[in-house]
Amino acid sequence: MDVTATFEANRAHLRGVAYRMLGSLSEADDALQEAWLRLARADTREVANLGGWLTTVVARICLDMLRSRASRRELGLDASVPEQRAASDPEREAMLADSVGLALLVVLDALEPAERLAFVLHDLFGVAFDEIATIVGRTPAAARQLASRARRRVQGSPIAGDAELAGQRAVIERFLAALRAGDVEALIAVLDPELVATGDGGAGAGGEVRGARAWAQGAIKYARGAAAARLAFVDGAVGLVIAPRGKLFRALRFTLAGDRVASVEVIADPARLAALDIRLVEVNPQQAG
Numbered sequence: 001m002d003v004t005a006t007f008e009a010n011r012a013h014l015r016g017v018a019y020r021m022l023g024s025l026s027e028a029d030d031a032l033q034e035a036w037l038r039l040a041r042a043d044t045r046e047v048a049n050l051g052g053w054l055t056t057v058v059a060r061i062c063l064d065m066l067r068s069r070a071s072r073r074e075l076g077l078d079a080s081v082p083e084q085r086a087a088s089d090p091e092r093e094a095m096l097a098d099s100v101g102l103a104l105l106v107v108l109d110a111l112e113p114a115e116r117l118a119f120v121l122h123d124l125f126g127v128a129f130d131e132i133a134t135i136v137g138r139t140p141a142a143a144r145q146l147a148s149r150a151r152r153r154v155q156g157s158p159i160a161g162d163a164e165l166a167g168q169r170a171v172i173e174r175f176l177a178a179l180r181a182g183d184v185e186a187l188i189a190v191l192d193p194e195l196v197a198t199g200d201g202g203a204g205a206g207g208e209v210r211g212a213r214a215w216a217q218g219a220i221k222y223a224r225g226a227a228a229a230r231l232a233f234v235d236g237a238v239g240l241v242i243a244p245r246g247k248l249f250r251a252l253r254f255t256l257a258g259d260r261v262a263s264v265e266v267i268a269d270p271a272r273l274a275a276l277d278i279r280l281v282e283v284n285p286q287q288a289g
Contacts, residue, residue: 003039003040003044003050006050006051006054007035007036007039007054009051010050010051010054010055011032013051013055013125014032014035014054014055014058015028015029015032016125017055017058017059017062017120017121017125018031018032018058018061018062020105020108020120020124021059021062021063021065021066021116021117021120022062022065022066023105023108023109023247024247027065030065031058031061031062031065032058034061035054035057035058035061038057038061039054039057052131055121055125055127056131056134056135059117059121059127059135060135062117063113063114063117063135063136066113066116066117067113105243105247108120108154109243109247109248110153110248110273110274110276110278111150111153111274112274114136114138114146115146115147115149115150115153116150117132117135117136117146118132118136118143118144118146118147118150119146119147119150119151119154121135122143122147123147123150123151129141129143129144129147132146132147153277165237165238167256167259168237168238168254168256169231169238170259171190171238171254171256171259171260171261172231172238172239172240172254172261173231174186174189174190175187175190175191175240175254175261176226176229176231176240178190179219179220179223179226179229180223180226180227180229182220182223183220184213184216184217184220187216187219187220188212188213188216190259190260190261191212191215191216191260191261192212192257192260192261192262193211193212194210194211194212194262195210195211195212195215195261195262195263195264196208196209196210196262196263196264197209197210197215197219197263197264197265197266198263198264198265198266199265199266199268200265200266200267200268200269200272215264225242225250228242228243229241229242229252230242230243232251232278232279233277233278233279234251234252234253234276234277234278235253235276235277235278236277237253237254238254239251239252239253239254240252241278248273248278249268249273250266250267250268250273251266251267251273251276251278252264252265252266252267253265253267
């Protein structure tokens with residue numbers, strides 16, 4: 001059996017598994033490199049399905065990488081996008097992210113590692129729960145439950161496109177446009193004069209600020225992360241997420257008073273981020289041009 005040829009024949013599939021698990025092409029390539037090293041050291045003469053064996057190895061490696069990741073670094077309106085290791089091929093990474101779907105990557109990033117693995121392997125690649133169970137160290141029934149929980153998070157609950165949500169979206173789009181333009185007066189115009197802005201303390205984003213002008217001036221000054229912000233449904237209401245390449249670092253929830261923002265809540269604590277129900281708002285193709 002030519003293990004090199006088998007590995008190369010399965011490379012695209014293995015990278016697809018790793019990318020959906022890790023959300024980063026460079027990390028996916030690291031996982032593939034580790035899988036190749038393990039293959040080179042292993043005695044695979046008795047392995048009937050080397051492609052399946054490699055999928056399991058890559059999944060285990062990715063699971064270990066997810067579990068050992070450091071806490072999410074700071075990112076938001078008062079911080080620049082955290083440094084991320086450059087991908088070996090940035091253009092290809094962008095294409096891959098588009099093909100997978102940024103919205104899916106954002107939701108996957110909010111799952112627990114075992115849930116993410118069960119969903120990716122079973123729902124996206126058709127791996128049996130018996131095999132998944134051996135990877136996560138649980139019973140097949142428990143593996144099925146992991147995938148089921150993840151599926152509910154990924155699918156979410158239907159969100160009606162009613163007038164209320166359309167109105168929310170219009171206000172938040174104005175909010176985001178003002179931030180991106182660095183226009184203090186335009187931002188103040190979309191804020192209630194008695195605005196209250198709070199942070200949960202995650203990644204240093206704590207405290208409370210009162211007053212539209214006081215908060216707007218600070219938000220504009222430290223709005224470097226606004227370029228990475230995306231409109232999203234956050235727990236069913238229109239909000240913002242900052243999630244470059246699908247890595248969720250911050251979410252903003254709003255309370256509106258008519259056509260103005262009455263309060264802003266900046267969520268940066270990893271545990272709270274993971275508990276949010278987030279779905280990105282797709283851009284209308286007619287508006288994209």
